[in-house]
Amino acid sequence: xxxxxxxxxxxxxxxxxxxxxxxxxxxxxxxxxxxxxxxxxxxxxxxxxxxxxxxxxxxxxxxxxxxxxxxxxxxxxxxxxxxxxxxxxxxxxxxxxxxxxxxxxxxxxxxxxxxxxxxxxxxxxxxxxxxxxxxxxxxxxxxxxxxxxxxxxxxxxxxxxxxxxxxxxxxxxxxxxxxxxxxxxxxxxxxxxxxxxxxxxxxxxxxxxxxxxxxxxxxxxxxxxxxxxxxxxxxxxxxxxxxxxxxxxxxxxxxxxxxxxxxxxxxxxxxxxxxxxxxxxxxxxxxxxxxxxxxxxxxxxxxxxxxxxxxxxxxxxxxxxxxxxxxxxxxxxxxxxxxxxxxxxxxxxxxxxxxxxxxxxxxxxxxxxxxxxxxxxxxxxxxxxxxxxxxxxxxxxxxxxxxxxxxxxxxxxxxxxxxxxxxxxxxxxxxxxxxxxxxxxxxxxxxxxxxxxxxxxxxxxxxxxxxxxxxxxxxxxxxxxxxxxxxxxxxxxxxxxxxxxxxxxxxxxxxxxxxxxxxxxxxxxxxxxxxx
Amino acid sequence: xxxxxxxxxxxxxxxxxxxxxxxxxxxxxxxxxxxxxxxxxxxxxxxxxxxxxxxxxxxxxxxxxxxxxxxxxxxxxxxxxxxxxxxxxxxxxxxxxxxxxxxxxxxxxxxxxxxxxxxxxxxxxxxxxxxxxxxxxxxxxxxxxxxxxxxxxxxxxxxxxxxxxxxxxxxxxxxxxxxxxxxxxxxxxxxxxxxxxxxxxxxxxxxxxxxxxxxxxxxxxxxxxxxxxxxxxxxxxxxxxxxxxxxxxxxxxxxxxxxxxxxxxxxxxxxxxxxxxxxxxxxxxxxxxxxxxxxxxx
Numbered sequence: 152x153x154x155x156x157x158x159x160x161x162x163x164x165x166x167x168x169x170x171x172x173x174x175x176x177x178x179x180x181x182x183x184x185x186x187x188x189x190x191x192x193x194x195x196x197x198x199x200x201x202x203x204x205x206x207x208x209x210x211x212x213x214x215x216x217x218x219x220x221x222x223x224x225x226x227x228x229x230x231x232x233x234x235x236x237x238x239x240x241x242x243x244x245x246x247x248x249x250x251x252x253x254x255x256x257x258x259x260x261x262x263x264x265x266x267x268x269x270x271x272x273x274x275x276x277x278x279x280x281x282x283x284x285x286x287x288x289x290x291x292x293x294x295x296x297x298x299x300x301x302x303x304x305x306x307x308x309x310x311x312x313x314x315x316x317x318x319x320x321x322x323x324x325x326x327x328x329x330x331x332x333x334x335x336x337x338x339x340x341x342x343x344x345x346x347x348x349x350x351x352x353x354x355x356x357x358x359x360x361x362x363x364x365x366x367x368x369x370x371x372x373x374x375x376x377x378x379x380x381x382x383x384x385x386x387x388x389x390x391x392x393x394x395x396x397x398x399x400x401x402x403x404x405x406x407x408x409x410x411x412x413x414x415x416x417x418x419x420x421x422x423x424x425x426x427x428x429x430x431x432x433x434x435x436x437x438x439x440x441x442x443x444x445x446x447x448x449x450x451x452x453x454x455x456x457x458x459x460x461x462x463x464x465x466x467x468x469x470x471x472x473x474x475x476x477x478x479x480x481x482x483x484x485x486x487x488x489x490x491x492x493x494x495x496x497x498x499x500x501x502x503x504x505x506x507x508x509x510x511x512x513x514x515x516x517x518x519x520x521x522x523x524x525x526x527x528x529x530x531x532x533x534x535x536x537x538x539x540x541x542x543x544x545x546x547x548x549x550x551x552x553x554x555x556x557x558x559x560x561x562x563x564x565x566x567x568x569x570x571x572x573x574x575x576x577x578x579x580x581x582x583x584x585x586x587x588x589x590x591x592x593x594x595x596x597x598x599x600x601x602x603x604x605x606x607x608x609x610x611x612x613x614x615x616x617x618x619x620x621x622x623x624x625x626x627x628x629x630x631x632x633x634x635x636x637x638x639x640x641x642x643x644x645x646x647x648x649x650x651x652x653x654x655x656x657x658x659x660x661x662x663x664x665x666x667x668x669x670x671x672x673x674x675x676x677x678x679x680x681x682x683x
Numbered sequence: 684x685x686x687x688x689x690x691x692x693x694x695x696x697x698x699x700x701x702x703x704x705x706x707x708x709x710x711x712x713x714x715x716x717x718x719x720x721x722x723x724x725x726x727x728x729x730x731x732x733x734x735x736x737x738x739x740x741x742x743x744x745x746x747x748x749x750x751x752x753x754x755x756x757x758x759x760x761x762x763x764x765x766x767x768x769x770x771x772x773x774x775x776x777x778x779x780x781x782x783x784x785x786x787x788x789x790x791x792x793x794x795x796x797x798x799x800x801x802x803x804x805x806x807x808x809x810x811x812x813x814x815x816x817x818x819x820x821x822x823x824x825x826x827x828x829x830x831x832x833x834x835x836x837x838x839x840x841x842x843x844x845x846x847x848x849x850x851x852x853x854x855x856x857x858x859x860x861x862x863x864x865x866x867x868x869x870x871x872x873x874x875x876x877x878x879x880x881x882x883x884x885x886x887x888x889x890x891x892x893x894x895x896x897x898x899x900x901x902x903x904x905x906x907x908x909x910x911x912x913x914x915x916x917x918x919x920x921x922x923x924x925x926x927x928x929x930x931x932x933x934x935x936x937x938x939x940x941x942x943x944x945x946x947x948x949x950x951x952x953x954x955x956x957x958x959x960x961x962x963x964x965x966x967x968x969x970x971x972x973x974x975x976x977x978x979x980x981x
Contacts, residue, residue, distance in 0.1 A: 397941045468749040528941050535928050
């Protein structure tokens with residue numbers, strides 16, 4: 152018995168050693184892209200070691216298809232290799248990128264772009280108006296692409312010259328410029344190439360070009376020598392490394408294994424104060440953290456219950472316990488960094504009031520409920536905190552922590568509100584395009600209930616839905632601001648969420664690295680990376 | 684454990700005087716094994732904690748105190764406080780009940796099923812033996828924890844399913860051991876004489892063979908409890924076991940692993956009690972084996 156167990160153990164460990172060795176070999180080989188002798192490969196690596204950086208991030212890339220990415224990590228992975236007509240600067244203002252200049256007609260129906268000349272894609276194809284048209288043709292024709300929603304109002308695309316293109320919308324859409332910034336442009340040759348999956352073989356115009364993507368392990372991009380602004384970066388190679396475990400990611404910054412780490416876990420932010428050569432930066436974000444409450448079912452269809460839940464949660468304690476003091480209470484339906492944000496009177500922690508509201512709603516003795524969330528340790532801590540807080544008003548919460556894929560299936564598959572089993576969902580939202588529409592429409596419009604959108608609170612207020620559509624149809628900024636103000640105060644009052652916090656982004660960087668930063672939407676920009 | 688042994692031995696069909704001698708004999712030998720003796724005391728202490736734990740805790744283990752988050756051990760809080768300001772000592776004391784009852788009941792379940800299978804397999808032989816042993820071989824081929832994760836993945840997370848999963852991978856080892864002992868006892872003279880006077884199969888297996896396998900079972904039971912605590916803690920750590928808000932030791936480790944750099948006491952104390960408990964059960968098992976079952980001592 153003992154002996155056979157020992158033998159088994161030996162066998163298994165032998166197997167591991169063999170696998171580990173072959174892993175290392177293949178990693179070394181693919182890293183170089185050839186089967187050079189290992190000694191050579193190592194020498195080469197050492198030579199350019201000072202020009203290579205590693206960026207540790209918290210999640211895996213889902214896809215590299217520039218027109219089909221929905222999650223923040225994939226979006227910024229793609230942005231490292233691609234550019235759009237316009238893009239975002241460090242404060243998320245829209246700035247021209249591949250466009251030299253642009254004009255918007257007064258009725259917000261016509262968008263004309265003059266394109267940069269002399270730009271080439273990574274595969275050598277020239278960038279011109281036809282290339283832009285080919286990209287938009289793909290997105291408009293294929294409604295399974297995630298970017299399709301961004302172009303739903305585009306009526307015609309007209310090539311005016313080699314370097315001029317005009318888009319005409321079928322209805323005024325004020326946030327269109329932000330949407331253009333969300334559409335990276337790929338080489339038309341790569342778009343046509345049926346033999347290669349664009350999601351696995353990205354070809355863009357960005358300062359970095361695709362090297363390799365080991366799914367679940369790393370994404371490697373290298374400097375594109377033919378970039379039109381060749382002094383933009385002096386970094387030869389960038390490796391994105393997904394490290395989901397918080398402690399491990401923080402340790403990578405400490406040991407120098409990573410040059411840039413995002414997010415730095417709040418628990419570890421203090422550890423780096425005395426570390427030489429490492430700097431931790433705080434950036435206010437557009438990330439809103441909340442618990443969405445399924446307002447379709449009892450007892451959550453009663454606004455008093457939902458308000459009571461908001462009063463029962465101590466937001467300051469939340470920030471201390473879950474966020475280690477980093478962050479701000481969420482005082483609207485969006486973070487203060489989002490366009491047209493308007494501050495609301497917060498639900499300050501008030502147990503008496505909460506209990507009163509519960510009694511008025513007829514739930515004096517509380518009820519049982521379930522909260523869902525993913526398996527990350529911060530989410531579990533957050534759900535545990537909500538459970539403790541809601542128990543004060545008699546709500547007995549059961550924590551259900553699910554793997555991300557299962558969770559999103561459970562939430563987005565139900566075809567009708569009746570079928571939806573979700574009661575509370577601990578989650579966050581960040582409008583990648585930084586505009587008020589992105590932070591409102593798919594969350595609160597009754598036209599965007601799952602599976603069509605992310606209105607997981609099943610919030611249905613026809614007035615709000617109308618307002619959201621109205622705001623899109625005007626190009627007058629003052630008018631828009633007024634409409635979004637109404638939306639925010641109405642939604643905040645009706646409390647389809649437990650409003651928790653807006654995040655502060657913590658990123659850590661070696662001090663000899665400049666130009667890598669995190670945007671308020673939580674995406675990492677490496678376009679201007681410079682090593683000193 | 685001791686009292687159980689006493690009851691079992693006294694039910695054996697041997698003269699009373701001899702049975703007492705047997706126990707005294709055992710105790711005299713066991714007392715000399717110091718590590719095992721101390722482990723026995725420790726296990727008794729744990730059992731006592733399980734029973735009276737909730738009544739002696741200094742703080743309510745579930746009561747958060749947001750003014751005293753992540754405090755290092757002080758006189759107020761001997762083991763410090765966790766990320767919600769809860770007293771870690773109280774949580775560990777209350778957690779003993781969850782952690783130990785999960786692992787002990789899992790092993791108990793595994794022992795009962797495994798023993799029955801082993802007795803049947805060993806006594807009847809032929810195709811019954813072959814079938815049962817091949818199934819055990821298949822189960823042996825899986826690493827324990829992988830098997831448990833698989834079962835929990837099918838049944839869904841939760842304490843009850845963790846018990847089933849851990850019990851499941853205890854079955855084959857007990858079946859094997861009991862089968863071996865059965866094969867040996869089956870050939871002994873008193874079994875043959877029982878058969879010759881016309882005792883029924885059930886009676887022979889139950890009254891004559893089973894009691895002889897008890898010492899082996901006790902030894903392996905004790906040792907497997909240690910492993911089971913680790914497995915259950917691992918499952919909890921992976922988020923497949925106890926509710927993360929409960930004070931199960933594995934769940935405590937899991938919830939606090941993010942703080943290992945800044946507040947080590949969150950991880951240290953639950954880790955320490957798991958370590959001590961597993962060590963105690965293993966040393967106790969070793970001691971029992973030396974005394975009860977010299978043959979397996981290699």
